[in-house]
Amino acid sequence: MPETVLAARRRSATVLWMGRNWALLFLLLEVAFFSILGSRFQSLENLQNIFVACLPVLILGMGQTFVIITGGIDLSVGFVMGFGAVICAKFMVILQAAGLPPSASIPLAAVICLVVGVIPGFVNGTLVARLKVPPFLATFGMYGIAYGVSEIVSENTPISGLPALAGVIGNEYIFYIIPRKLFSFLVRPGNASPEDMRAMLSIIPTIVAIAFIFVIVFAFILRRTRFGQHTYAIGGNMDAATRSGINVPRHLTWVYVISSCFASLSGIMYALKYVTGRADAGSARMLDSVVAVVIGGASLYGGTGNVKGTIVGALIIATLETGMVNLGVPSHNRYIAIGMILVLAVLIDQFFPELVGKGE
Amino acid sequence: MAEAMLELSGLTKRFGGLTAVDHVDLQIHAGEVVGLVGDNGAGKSTLIKMISGVYHPDEGTIQFHGKEVKMGSPIDALHLGIETLYQDLALAENLNVYSNIFLGREKTKPFLGFIQVLDHDTMHVEASKVLKRLEIEIPSLKSQIKNLSGGQRQAVAISRSIYWNAKLLIMDEPTAALGVAEQRKVLDLVRLLRSQNIPVIVISHQMYDIFSVTDRLVVMRRGKKAAERITKETTPDEVVGLITGSEEVERKAGTGS
Numbered sequence: 001m002p003e004t005v006l007a008a009r010r011r012s013a014t015v016l017w018m019g020r021n022w023a024l025l026f027l028l029l030e031v032a033f034f035s036i037l038g039s040r041f042q043s044l045e046n047l048q049n050i051f052v053a054c055l056p057v058l059i060l061g062m063g064q065t066f067v068i069i070t071g072g073i074d075l076s077v078g079f080v081m082g083f084g085a086v087i088c089a090k091f092m093v094i095l096q097a098a099g100l101p102p103s104a105s106i107p108l109a110a111v112i113c114l115v116v117g118v119i120p121g122f123v124n125g126t127l128v129a130r131l132k133v134p135p136f137l138a139t140f141g142m143y144g145i146a147y148g149v150s151e152i153v154s155e156n157t158p159i160s161g162l163p164a165l166a167g168v169i170g171n172e173y174i175f176y177i178i179p180r181k182l183f184s185f186l187v188r189p190g191n192a193s194p195e196d197m198r199a200m201l202s203i204i205p206t207i208v209a210i211a212f213i214f215v216i217v218f219a220f221i222l223r224r225t226r227f228g229q230h231t232y233a234i235g236g237n238m239d240a241a242t243r244s245g246i247n248v249p250r251h252l253t254w255v256y257v258i259s260s261c262f263a264s265l266s267g268i269m270y271a272l273k274y275v276t277g278r279a280d281a282g283s284a285r286m287l288d289s290v291v292a293v294v295i296g297g298a299s300l301y302g303g304t305g306n307v308k309g310t311i312v313g314a315l316i317i318a319t320l321e322t323g324m325v326n327l328g329v330p331s332h333n334r335y336i337a338i339g340m341i342l343v344l345a346v347l348i349d350q351f352f353p354e355l356v357g358k359g360e
Numbered sequence: 361m362a363e364a365m366l367e368l369s370g371l372t373k374r375f376g377g378l379t380a381v382d383h384v385d386l387q388i389h390a391g392e393v394v395g396l397v398g399d400n401g402a403g404k405s406t407l408i409k410m411i412s413g414v415y416h417p418d419e420g421t422i423q424f425h426g427k428e429v430k431m432g433s434p435i436d437a438l439h440l441g442i443e444t445l446y447q448d449l450a451l452a453e454n455l456n457v458y459s460n461i462f463l464g465r466e467k468t469k470p471f472l473g474f475i476q477v478l479d480h481d482t483m484h485v486e487a488s489k490v491l492k493r494l495e496i497e498i499p500s501l502k503s504q505i506k507n508l509s510g511g512q513r514q515a516v517a518i519s520r521s522i523y524w525n526a527k528l529l530i531m532d533e534p535t536a537a538l539g540v541a542e543q544r545k546v547l548d549l550v551r552l553l554r555s556q557n558i559p560v561i562v563i564s565h566q567m568y569d570i571f572s573v574t575d576r577l578v579v580m581r582r583g584k585k586a587a588e589r590i591t592k593e594t595t596p597d598e599v600v601g602l603i604t605g606s607e608e609v610e611r612k613a614g615t616g617s
Contacts, residue, residue: 224471224477224478225468225475225476225477225478226466226468226476226478229455229459229463229466229478230464232452232454232455233452233455233459233463233464235454236452236453236454236455237450237451237452237453239448239450240449240450240451240452240460240463241452241463241464243434243450244450244463244464244465245435245438245464245465246463246464303452303453303454304454
């Protein structure tokens with residue numbers, strides 16, 4: 001084959017790769033942009049802050065990924081997250097008052113929160129899968145209900161009086177390293193000298209590690225198991241899925257339950273990080289979660305999308321937020337920027353359908 | 361003649377005041393291709409839907425392998441081995457060829473000892489075996505259905521039925537959306553199924569298809585079985601006449617001259 005043909009073919013393959021991975025390239029450009037303009041943007045501390053900042057979007061986006069692949073949407077995640085934060089905080093306070101030590105009350109409250117978190121998803125799933133309510137409307141109803149119930153539970157004020165250990169879990173790191181002197185696991189060294197404290201490296205925020213486990217497990221489920229395969233099949237052709245003997249209503253119900261449990265998990269993380277629970281904890285995050293999934297290559301028509309894409313999408317949003325704070329840009333501008341990125345992603349989906357991330 | 365594989369007797373379906381299928385008797389034997397023809401609204405689809413478990417007959421019986429069967433849902437029909445390919449083929453376009461063949465019945469293997477994960481290799485190998493048996497060529501079994509042609513999709517849908525041991529295949533307008541070369545391939549596939557002793561019921565409006573592939577023709581008109589012919593002993597003109605209901609008149613005119 002002539003050299004020129006080979007070269008042209010290689011070039012077009014590169015272009016295709018760039019098109020398919022435009023979100024990843026966009027993220028790298030974003031990081032480069034803020035690194036050049038910002039101050040200490042590329043520091044270890046700041047990069048870890050980006051990971052912390054991306055957690056709510058990523059965790060809500062995980063559930064949203066499953067829902068969007070089936071061709072649905074879950075608009076309730078933001079307020080279900082608030083509901084989760086309120087329930088988790090409330091139970092930490094109640095269990096503490098009942099005399100449980102923090103080491104028991106915190107995990108127990110988190111488990112209760114996840115169990116209660118099944119309810120909104122079960123209702124959403126039943127409405128969508130069995131009563132044929134359009135996902136947009138069913139979850140929009142839950143959006144209001146979850147908010148209202150959270151306000152009742154929290155009596156319209158942020159819940160306070162949580163065990164102090166909650167804040168430790170929510171804000172500390174897995175490893176602390178003072179170069180050439182100390183390596184500590186989970187425990188922040190208390191008695192180090194001021195110059196040692198300045199030199200100390202804090203590595204991997206605890207809540208990032210917790211979130212990472214959930215992300216890995218559900219990425220595995222989506223990619224490697226029959227459950228994941230059926231999720232894609234339902235989004236690709238619901239009729240075909242039904243006729244192949246897949247129990248579509250039951251599967252869809254599970255998908256909405258997964259989404260609301262991830263929303264509750266995000267609520268738990270909010271309670272740990274801010275040591276409070278409030279009904280509006282995730283109110284701004286619903287849009288972000290949809291944006292992250294769509295940037296990640298999922299089509300709102302269903303059938304495509306994957307966790308890798310959602311992670312990139314969440315990082316794009318978090319980098320933008322962190323970078324804007326770093327540059328001192330007023331925070332309301334982030335809504336404009338995120339809205340524009342969403343429109344860009346949808347336009348790419350519309351005009352270059354061959355570039356959209358394929359279902360695995 | 362050997363015992364019929366499928367035997368319908370007095371099958372009737374009413375929708376309100378309309379009798380969509382009116383006391384139809386029909387026998388299908390192993391290894392034969394039967395064409396079901398008739399005008400729109402003649403009751404072909406309703407008849408098929410009763411055989412595939414979508415509708416329940418109001419009267420009459422369905423016998424499969426000599427036993428009376430009552431199907432509550434299409435899944436029941438699938439379990440019996442009655443597979444129906446509708447025009448839309450029911451493939452998930454976002455999944456690849458072998459994933460569609462195994463959809464809902466995926467092969468799995470253990471991972472870390474306790475988790476069952478998809479066994480892509482086994483599915484790939486098994487799928488290529490069934491495609492080979494049906495002499496179907498698809499470049500890559502990892503291509504998504506949306507990148508395949510209409511004929512290839514039809515072939516995938518047929519392979520799925522065959523892999524899962526279809527004992528009777530019903531095809532609704534199998535060549536309707538295809539180009540000429542692809543139509544021929546699908547018809548070849550139908551002949552191949554016959555040679556492997558799998559009976560096929562083909563619904564079609566295309567006289568060419570019907571005459572090139574079927575052994576026997578059943579004509580439906582206004583819900584009733586209007587006629588049954590051995591394909592070799594009839595002509596397209598006669599069949600068109602039977603479909604429209606003008607055949608008796610013509611015949612009288614013919615004998616008169």
